[in-house]
Amino acid sequence: MRRYEPQEIEPRWQRVWADERTWEVSNAPELDGGSSKPATSYVLEMLPYPSGEPHMGHLKCYAIGDALAHFRRRRGERVLHPMGYDAFGLPAENHAIRTGRHPRESTDASIAEFRRQFRSWGVSIDWSRELATHEPEYYRWTQWLFLRLFEQGLAYRRDAAVKWCPTDETVLANEQAKDGVCERCGTPVVSKQLEQWFFRITDYADRLLDDLDSLDWPEHVKTMQRNWIGRSHGAEVVFRCEELGTDYPVFTTRPDTLFGATFFVLAPEHPDVLRLNDSPEVRSYVERAAAEPSEQRGSELGEKTGIALGRTVTNPVNGEEIPVYVADYVLMEYGTGAIMAVPAHDERDHEFAQAFELPIREVVRAPIEEGGESPTLLPYSGDGQMVNSGRFDGEHNRVAFDAIVDWLADEDRGRRSVNFRLRDWLLSRQRYWGCPIPIVHCERCGLVPVPDDQLPVELPDIQDYAPKGRSPLAAATDWVETTCPSCDGPARRETDTMDTFVDSSWYFLRYCDARNGEAPWGREVLDGWMPVDQYIGGVEHAILHLMYARFFTKALADLGLVGFEEPFARLFTQGMITREGAKMSKSRGNVISPRDYVERYGADTTRCYMLYIGPPDQGADWSDEGVGGIHRFLARLWRIGDEIAEPERGAATIDGAGNGQPSPLLRKAHWAIDKVTADLRDRFAFNTALAAIIELVNDAYRYKDDLLASPEGTVQLRFAVATAGSLVFPFAPHLGSEVYELMTGTRVWEQPWPEADPALLSSETFELIVQVNGKLRDRVAAPAEASEAEQERLALGSERVAAQLNGGQIVKTVVVPGKLVNFVVR
RNA sequence: GCGGAUGUGGCGGAAUUGGUAGACGCGCGGGCUUCAGGUGCCCGUGUCCUUCGGGACGUGGAGGUUCGAGUCCUCUCAUCCGCACCA
Numbered sequence: 001m002r003r004y005e006p007q008e009i010e011p012r013w014q015r016v017w018a019d020e021r022t023w024e025v026s027n028a029p030e031l032d033g034g035s036s037k038p039a040t041s042y043v044l045e046m047l048p049y050p051s052g053e054p055h056m057g058h059l060k061c062y063a064i065g066d067a068l069a070h071f072r073r074r075r076g077e078r079v080l081h082p083m084g085y086d087a088f089g090l091p092a093e094n095h096a097i098r099t100g101r102h103p104r105e106s107t108d109a110s111i112a113e114f115r116r117q118f119r120s121w122g123v124s125i126d127w128s129r130e131l132a133t134h135e136p137e138y139y140r141w142t143q144w145l146f147l148r149l150f151e152q153g154l155a156y157r158r159d160a161a162v163k164w165c166p167t168d169e170t171v172l173a174n175e176q177a178k179d180g181v182c183e184r185c186g187t188p189v190v191s192k193q194l195e196q197w198f199f200r201i202t203d204y205a206d207r208l209l210d211d212l213d214s215l216d217w218p219e220h221v222k223t224m225q226r227n228w229i230g231r232s233h234g235a236e237v238v239f240r241c242e243e244l245g246t247d248y249p250v251f252t253t254r255p256d257t258l259f260g261a262t263f264f265v266l267a268p269e270h271p272d273v274l275r276l277n278d279s280p281e282v283r284s285y286v287e288r289a290a291a292e293p294s295e296q297r298g299s300e301l302g303e304k305t306g307i308a309l310g311r312t313v314t315n316p317v318n319g320e321e322i323p324v325y326v327a328d329y330v331l332m333e334y335g336t337g338a339i340m341a342v343p344a345h346d347e348r349d350h351e352f353a354q355a356f357e358l359p360i361r362e363v364v365r366a367p368i369e370e371g372g373e374s375p376t377l378l379p380y381s382g383d384g385q386m387v388n389s390g391r392f393d394g395e396h397n398r399v400a401f402d403a404i405v406d407w408l409a410d411e412d413r414g415r416r417s418v419n420f421r422l423r424d425w426l427l428s429r430q431r432y433w434g435c436p437i438p439i440v441h442c443e444r445c446g447l448v449p450v451p452d453d454q455l456p457v458e459l460p461d462i463q464d465y466a467p468k469g470r471s472p473l474a475a476a477t478d479w480v481e482t483t484c485p486s487c488d489g490p491a492r493r494e495t496d497t498m499d500t501f502v503d504s505s506w507y508f509l510r511y512c513d514a515r516n517g518e519a520p521w522g523r524e525v526l527d528g529w530m531p532v533d534q535y536i537g538g539v540e541h542a543i544l545h546l547m548y549a550r551f552f553t554k555a556l557a558d559l560g561l562v563g564f565e566e567p568f569a570r571l572f573t574q575g576m577i578t579r580e581g582a583k584m585s586k587s588r589g590n591v592i593s594p595r596d597y598v599e600r601y602g603a604d605t606t607r608c609y610m611l612y613i614g615p616p617d618q619g620a621d622w623s624d625e626g627v628g629g630i631h632r633f634l635a636r637l638w639r640i641g642d643e644i645a646e647p648e649r650g651a652a653t654i655d656g657a658g659n660g661q662p663s664p665l666l667r668k669a670h671w672a673i674d675k676v677t678a679d680l681r682d683r684f685a686f687n688t689a690l691a692a693i694i695e696l697v698n699d700a701y702r703y704k705d706d707l708l709a710s711p712e713g714t715v716q717l718r719f720a721v722a723t724a725g726s727l728v729f730p731f732a733p734h735l736g737s738e739v740y741e742l743m744t745g746t747r748v749w750e751q752p753w754p755e756a757d758p759a760l761l762s763s764e765t766f767e768l769i770v771q772v773n774g775k776l777r778d779r780v781a782a783p784a785e786a787s788e789a790e791q792e793r794l795a796l797g798s799e800r801v802a803a804q805l806n807g808g809q810i811v812k813t814v815v816v817p818g819k820l821v822n823f824v825v826r
Numbered sequence: 827g828c829g830g831a832u833g834u835g836g837c838g839g840a841a842u843u844g845g846u847a848g849a850c851g852c853g854c855g856g857g858c859u860u861c862a863g864g865u866g867c868c869c870g871u872g873u874c875c876u877u878c879g880g881g882a883c884g885u886g887g888a889g890g891u892u893c894g895a896g897u898c899c900u901c902u903c904a905u906c907c908g909c910a911c912c913a
Contacts, residue, residue: 003865220830220908227829227909234913252913265913304911334912341913347827348911421912542908600864612851614839618832619906626838628864629851635865678842688840691850698850701867769846774894776846800880814893820845824893 002642004635006602010734014122022749023124025078027513027525041077042529043069044568046537046545047507050085050110050132051092054117056577056584056610056622057538059594063607063731064574064616064684065536066123070730071680073124074753080529082511083118083125085111087134089500090168093433094185097466103433107134117595121603122733129514133435133503138510140456141520142503143438145556147449150439154200154555155427157447161269161332162426164192169469170430171196191290197428197437197496201551205229205420207565208550217571218617221542228543230421235405237414239264239313239340241324246272248313251335251419254345255408256401258317259389260363261340262353264324265306269332276324277309289328304329304352315340316413317404318390327352335419343379350379363389364397425548427499432465432472434497442484442491451485457493471495504545505552508532508567520561527563535568542573572684575619577610592622604732605631611686611731630690634735637697637728640704641721641739644714663713665703667760669720672696674756676727690731696724718743726754769820770795772804788815795821 017023045065048058069081087107096103111132118125131138149155162171165182172182172189182189201208209229212222234253241248248264266273268289273282285307306327315322329348330339343353343360353360364384366377386392392400408414428437436457438450450457460479465472473495474480484491506520512529513521537545546568553567576583579590597606609630613620675692679685700720707713722743729736729748740748768782768791778800782791792815795801805825812824 223830224908230909230912232912250913254913329911329913331912339913346913348913351911419912539907612838621838623838623852625852632865633851639866683842685842687838688842688850691840694850767846771845771894774845774892779846803880812893814845816845820894822845822893 002639004638006604006634006734007599009638009738010120010122010603013734013737014119017122017124018119018127021128023081024126024128025080027528039077040080040529041072041534042080042532043072043534044080044082044508044511044532044536046535046541047084047086047504048114049089049091050087050107050114051095052110053113054594056592056594057574058114059121059606060574060577060610060616061536061538062118062121062123063610064572064686065534066607066733067611067680067686067730068534068536069124070733070749071753074729074749074751076752080511081124081126082129082514083123083127084129084131084507084511085114085133086500086504086507087111087132088139088434088497088503090170090431090433093431093465094168096433102461103465104134107132117598120598121594121607124733129511131507131510131514133500133507134433134459136456136458137517138507139435139459139503141510142435142498142506143450143455143457144452144520145506145552146498146502147438147452148559148561149199149555150449152555152559154203155197156200157195157197159193159195160198160426161191162194162196163189164194165189168431171426171428196426199425199427199551201425201548202420202422204551204554205231205422207554208422208547211550211554211566215566215571216569218573221539221546221571221573224542225547228422228547232419232421234417234419235408235414236336236417237340237408238316239322239338240316241276241311241313243311244275248272248338249336250338250340251417252340254342254401255404255414256386256392256397257342257345257363258315258340258404259386259392260342260344260361261315261320261322262343262359262361263322263341263349264313265327265330265339265341265352266309266324267330267332267337268326268328270326270337273309273326276311282307282309282326285326304348304355306352306356308356316408316411323358325352325356333423334421345379345381347379347381361388363387425499425501425551427502428496429499430469430471430495431497432459432462434500435459435503436473437494437496437498439494440482440484440491441494442487442489444489445484445486445491448484448486448491454485459497471497473497501544501548505548506556508535508549509556509562523561523563530562531564531567531569534570534572536572536574538576539573546571572617574616577613578619578621581621597627601627601631602634602734604735605634608634608690608728608731612690614687616684616686633694633697634728634732636701637721637724637739638735640697640700641725641742644704644708644718644721645742661712662760663703663707663716665699665707665720666716667763668696668699669723670756670760672727673723673754674761677753677756680730686731689727693724693727696720696727700724723754726751766818768794770798770801771820771822772801772825774822777801777804784818788817791815791817791821795823 043065045061048054069079073079092103092107096106133139146155164171165185165187167185167187168182171194209226209231212225215222232253234251235255236249236251237255237258239248239250268286273286304327306325309324309326311324312321313324314320329352330337341349341352343349343358344362345364350360360378362378363386364380365387366380366382366384383397386395386397386400389400392403405414405416436459438455438457440448440450442448460476462472462476464475480493480495482491482493483489509521509526509530513525516522549567553562554565556562557565578584579592582588582590584591594606605627609627612630613626672692672695676689679689700717704717707717722740725736725739725743726748737748740746762784764784765781766784767779769776770778770780778798780794780798782794786794792813801823808825810823811826814822
């Protein structure tokens, strides 16, 4: 008996696909024979960050994407399925510093390995569109796009308190400093005052939030983005300090509680703190708070600290003078850096009031629950009736909300206002391995953009790219010193580089027109492919990458460069692959490499197992025993194909209807077509699709000997095996091609996706379920066309039902046509 | 604390619309094939009881709706993920 040898089969098919450039698609589809334009489909997996070699997460992502790409192609769509590399970034540079090897070298080596492995996995990629973000042909356009945003004022420079990682010696985006530590290296971040480049993403906060409703994305990802943008509706209210003659606006979501404001708090970073009081105590408090980034502040929640400034401000609703404090629970980044404190209706203000023995005045009374008159437990943040609020007493607080804001607006002491949690995107990095910012600093002209025809500003080769607190590029004197494009005087280049998230915010656009040397893309080409029909990647990008790419797309739409507002119509987030119940990591020593499995079992087995392990949006634990099971299945399919192959390839007819009576196997084949099609079309149910194909192959073995006894049976058996090959092709493209060719002599990817014959999906009889009081008691054969009365009669004839009756009486009969009969017996 | 998700055999999971719980795979048990070595074929496998006909129980837990609930409702427990002084 011959053996299934993926090591021989897989490279053979890969060569065919490479030689014939099978998966390339053109941007200008030829209308074949005047037929209507075929539907297009853009299937995209998030581009990999090339570091070392691909891991299991990559394999999972591309196994999912490739299955969908193949399925859509064979259903007649023109599918764009490209690949590229997110090549700039900190890890490559840190690795380079450790090993002394230039980041370009290690990155290029890694890209070569990724490319080699993707080919060895048999992924159907259009390699003619391959790109890498560190190539000048790519980042030339990253710089070009930066300049368009700069012209619009969407890229700007400002002095800001920024998060700084002392280990990586660079500033970080808000989003890259989670829980007060650097996302990359885990070092606690510190606060620094520096001039930095920002993108004005906050201008797009409303649209980024509102347009989420139009997206077919997982609900939890949309929720995360909504929370991150954090839109709150409320009012800005002005409190005046008469002694200094200064107005202090605050943002509040609860203007209805204004009468309950009994003190006022400034953030330590608020510029007026020392103006109000510059005693040594206040100075030291402010300095201590400034050294700590906001994330680490008050880590023991509830322990409120602060200092009274010995000043008062006037509450605009009742003229009350209330004391002013400085306290670190108020953040400078949010709102105005100052708050009105309402201890009766805000938990944090309540804690502060208790610690400093400040008055607590209830102004919203909780409705009395039926059954008791419990006093309102403070702090209370719900709705209720206004009390202690002058002429608003007795009103519902929601009504008073509007009335108070309108009144303040008339008095010019306030207005309706909306606040966001989202901050502008800090994009500059004091690092070497990134896209240079195409700006020149001129003493006379200020910030001068590098003219488009001088792009790209190439990243120079330097010897020492280790971070030193300023960009390593600053040491490349020849490169830094230049002339001003505006006045021709001496000038210096910007030495910061861009955050890599800028590179990946538009790569999906470049794929559409990847070889365009005149522009980042042609707009009509883009509109033919975009938006991405199906985007696939990990949840770890739910906020950062996906938010930035959406911002870029909207900004480019406003510039008229693209004709759509959202880049990714449909998103799928894959779950993580674990090993022995834990995330794979070098320190745990539980890392397994796709390469080992591909070499040992073949790419088809590894890919199929990845999809068979469970629902792809959930995490799953890798098991070597499970891989063996899938390998056995593929080997069985190959072996039966090998055994029954027509010696003269192509001579076999595989007419699905077959000749003579349809065998149970023929029916099973059509059932499998129907099942796999639905699982792939309507949901990402690869595991159950594969289970259906396994059932088909198992049945092929079961009926093989019977069917081989007659020529008609042999044809039906070949059809079933060819169908298994055809259906398995999106998951195991090499084996699918091999088996299909053994059966038919043709290439499976050139064949349309099979269609189930409805006549073979139904049969003349079915198994009627017979229940007594909802419990299964018997199954009887019933004609498919049986009427309800007939079903009931058949069920009554069951001996087991009679035994169950046992003197009881049937009080009710429920008949579900084509399914079951249930007798209610008492 | 707030928000989201998930709980089904020894294990991964299936059950798509309220209608046969456990598809398919792993593991385990048995048989066959002179079969030596990661890889063949077939059968069995939720738990307990059984006079071997079958019966009782069973989807984290407790209630409820229904002829019928893994699926719907209420409460509750556990695990995982995200956010977290956002005024």
